[in-house]
Amino acid sequence: MAPGLRQFTERRGDVAGEPVLDTENGEELRHVQAGVSIAIGNRSPESPGTLYISTKKVVWLSDVDRTKGYAVDFLSISLHAVSRDPEAYSSPCIYTQIETGEDEEESEGSDSECSDALDLSKVTEMRLVPSDPSQLDSLFRIFCECAELNPEPIEDAEEEHNWIFSADQLTDETAEGDSEWNFSQNPTSSIGHSNGDHDLARTVLQLQINDHRFEDAEEMEDERDSDGGHQAKVRVYCSPAVAWWIACSGAQVSMAVVNVVANEIHKQPYGCSLNESTLPSGLWLNYDD
Amino acid sequence: MLFFSYFKDLVGKEVTVELKNDLAIRGTLHSVDQYLNIKLENTRVVDQDKYPHMLSVRNCFIRGSVVRYVQLPPEGVDVDLLHDATRREARGG
Known part of the structure; x- marks a missing residue:
């Protein structure tokens, strides 16, 4: 239209x-x-x-x-x-x-x-x-x-970006019974170090598709109870400034926005490694589409 | 949903909402919903010369997707609380 x-x-x-x-x-x-x-x-x-x-x-x-x-x-x-x-x-x-x-x-x-x-x-x-x-x-x-009644339509995720986990990969993760978020394949990798082939953004972005296959996973039911969401859930780790920027640009986060955030993160002079102790210096945002 | 809850706590406080079309509206936050649609009361346009027709508006509904920034009252920002909330959120809430 x-x-x-x-x-x-x-x-x-x-x-x-x-x-x-x-x-x-x-x-x-x-x-x-x-x-x-x-x-x-x-x-x-x-x-x-x-x-x-x-x-x-x-x-x-x-x-x-x-x-x-x-x-x-x-x-x-x-x-x-x-x-x-x-x-x-x-x-x-x-x-x-x-x-x-x-x-x-x-x-x-x-x-x-x-x-x-x-x-x-x-x-x-x-x-x-x-x-x-x-x-x-x-x-x-x-x-x-x-x-x-008319929130922004959700743009389709662009599949070709390799830093988005596919639904299949996530199924594997969930099957392992890991209730915590896996921050990355390699938890010790730090944000500032992106030498080699390692995709930096992959350590900080996870896309989780909550579809009906996950209906039985307890840790997810809790989340769904609170918000009723059934679709894509995106977690983004970013600086507070970037977080505000996303939040203020509207709650509907399209993959394009996530892309921008990933780029912003690339530019951040973060030397910290991504683990729980460093989390409070940034913000985790949950987005339920 | 952190920001949604956060904005809900700001209800009743004075904020300035800056739209993507450069219009900035100051007013009392009346309500906010999950899409960050914002209702303001006792509004006034920051740049009245540029938007004289908005002078008469006392309350308005702003679509969340057109909001560029929300300027918060300093006293409405409880950094410790926000830290705590982000930690909890990070652990899967």
Whole structure:
């Protein structure tokens, strides 16, 4: 699905009905709000329409013009808020910021001039103005609930990196009954020493695939009880600064991020060897996708 | 989940959330979820000249994936506690 705002005119039935949803993939309508105007970018609000909030996206359909409607996925809504100050905007509204696929600065200047030729995919702001401002708080709450249903999709792990243990290798490890994490094949190797063929990153990164084969392993059930996760679990050893960086960049860690972390670790002038006594100088992060 | 729990402990404290689009919003941390989506209250935009339209916003929901940094109040960072938590986490919690 393309990021950002887009045209949306797929309605169900003949009467001005609800938008067509992707029900096969579990999309459900959560809220319908009649009498809502929409203001896109710096443009003036468009004629009242109806706002539909589904578990995947926000849709606005015009009440008068059946060919007019917009949709934006929750995945693209980076921020939403209630705006009430008349100095900032004439009517109380739900203010949203939209993440577009690209970074460009120039759009703001050109938008206002040629409003008809507005490229929806570059719109970064959208305001939804309900005719009844007392609905704002409940709309905000519904926005929050639905946004939480839409975490970042997980990117596929890139298999070719040899520092990721394959699921098979892990099965072997688990079969040995080792309840502790194996830090590396060679526990005495230190982070600062990467001479020879030894892959440095391999000592600090482990990818564990928790699939159903591990259902019986006790040490894993504990973890699963606490978070319900069934998929990839990544442990990364890194400096606190890097750890903050990952954490702040979002909880969904793709393998690309792990790659970056591995590169960062390469650059760290760590002379310490990787064993338990040195752990507190860095951070272990667990990520459940 | 360490950071999730950590941020939960910061609820009620004043933080500054810096987004990847350079917008920085200061406010009271209202809640945080497992994706590090963040809800702020009593917000104000740090660079008001650049983002005048955000002036009116008093509470907002920020998608975790667009957050670049979260600036923490110094008194909200208990280094010993964090050390302890990371040790426990390192042992498989």
